Amino acid sequence: MNNFQMTPGEVIFVGAGPGDPELITVKGLKALQQAELVVYAGSLVNPALLDECPAGCEIYDSAPLNLEQVLVLLIAGARAGKKVVRLHTGDPALYGAIQEQMEVLDSENIPYRVIPGVTxxxxxxxxxxxxxxxxxxxxxxxxxxxxxxxxxxxxxxxxxxxxxxxxxxxxxxxxxxxxxxxxxxxxxxxxxxxxxxxxxxxxxxxxxxxxxxxxxxxxxxxxxxxxxxxxxxxxxxxxxxxxGVPEKSKLYDAGFAHGYRSKVE
Structure with missing residues (x-):
């Protein structure tokens, strides 16, 4: 298994999953465990996930913040050379409002990555x-x-x-x-x-x-x-x-051949 490593001065957008803290991805969990600054969507993200952050990690709830205030935290953390995680609920690409955050990070020349989550x-x-x-x-x-x-x-x-x-x-x-x-x-x-x-x-x-x-x-x-x-x-x-299912899938149909399986007569 690849050993995911965060880079100082980088922002990682992480999908926290739907609620159950065990439904975060392995890579998302590794990001939290390395983070030095986390901004999380407090109205929806399970706070149990924050227990995975290392001692001394700065943690901010974005629920009472506007976009500019969130970006101030992300940019300041990245420019200070910290490992920054922006923790969104579900998958950040779906109703996550990450595009507007990424556009500003682009304009500020701050590197970032996205780790998908379970919607x-x-x-x-x-x-x-x-x-x-x-x-x-x-x-x-x-x-x-x-x-x-x-x-x-x-x-x-x-x-x-x-x-x-x-x-x-x-x-x-x-x-x-x-x-x-x-x-x-x-x-x-x-x-x-x-x-x-x-x-x-x-x-x-x-x-x-x-x-x-x-x-x-x-x-x-x-x-x-x-x-x-x-x-x-x-x-x-x-x-x-x-x-019941009215029609079975062809995927496991014995009479259906494909590149990995021969047809059973």
């Missing part, structure tokens, strides 16, 4: 014990969100995306369940009987799962008191645990 979609699928792409059901997974304070391009409005069917996972949208259901049904592919699931704080000790259909999922979520920090998953794949 909450896959933690939710694991909790549901559900594959999200099934032959004959769905071969497409869309990660999206409803428009809120952050707008969504008109071409990516949920009602437009819903016209394609498949499996949809919505971030940052559970507080707008009624609108979410209206938009999904407006696509003309999903129906009130389409299965849906909401996973609150996937992989955390207080994780909560609510399952239903588009006809009743909004009411079920309201009854559960879930208004934030949850993913909404929608699609026919969610029936598989109850009804």
């Amino acid at each position: 909450a979609t896959f933690a939710a699928a694991a909790s549901l014990k559900q594959e999200l792409t099934l032959p004959g059901v769905s071969q497409t997974l869309v990660l999206t969100r409803l428009a809120g304070r952050t707008p969504v391009p008109d071409s990516e409005a949920l009602r437009n995306i819903a016209r394609n069917g498949g499996t949809i996972c919505l971030y940052l949208s559970v507080g707008m369940m009624d609108q979410l259901v209206v938009d999904l049904l407006a696509g003309g592919v999903f129906t009130p009987q389409t299965p849906a699931a909401v996973v609150y704080r996937a992989s955390w000790p207080d994780e909560k799962i609510v399952e239903g259909t588009l006809a009743d999922i909004a009411a079920r979520v309201a009854a559960a008191g879930i208004t934030r920090q949850a993913l909404v998953l929608v699609g026919e794949v969610l029936k598989a645990r109850r009804q």
Whole structure:
């Protein structure tokens, strides 16, 4: 196994994973264990991960900070020759707002790298014990969100995306369940009987799962008191645990040959 080493004066963006501290990557963990300054997303990152930081490491919670304040910490730390980690929740490339940070680091000639993480979609699928792409059901997974304070391009409005069917996972949208259901049904592919699931704080000790259909999922979520920090998953794949897989994958089909396996007659 490669021995990952941080470089003094470098910023490492690390995906902390969805919540369970054991779901950080090996490389991300090694970065934390070498860090001399960490700026972490305190509203979402599990603070247990900070126990991995070495003694004397400077640790800052970015939840009360704006972009400029975060960048002051990252730049000052890097220019002081420290090993700097910017710890984001999930995977930093997804709704992580890292592009604007990297642009400034580029302009300041500060080197950086990105270590990916496990996004909450896959933690939710694991909790549901559900594959999200099934032959004959769905071969497409869309990660999206409803428009809120952050707008969504008109071409990516949920009602437009819903016209394609498949499996949809919505971030940052559970507080707008009624609108979410209206938009999904407006696509003309999903129906009130389409299965849906909401996973609150996937992989955390207080994780909560609510399952239903588009006809009743909004009411079920309201009854559960879930208004934030949850993913909404929608699609026919969610029936598989109850009804079975209609079509088996070719990957392990004995009658399907490929470069590593001969066909069994």
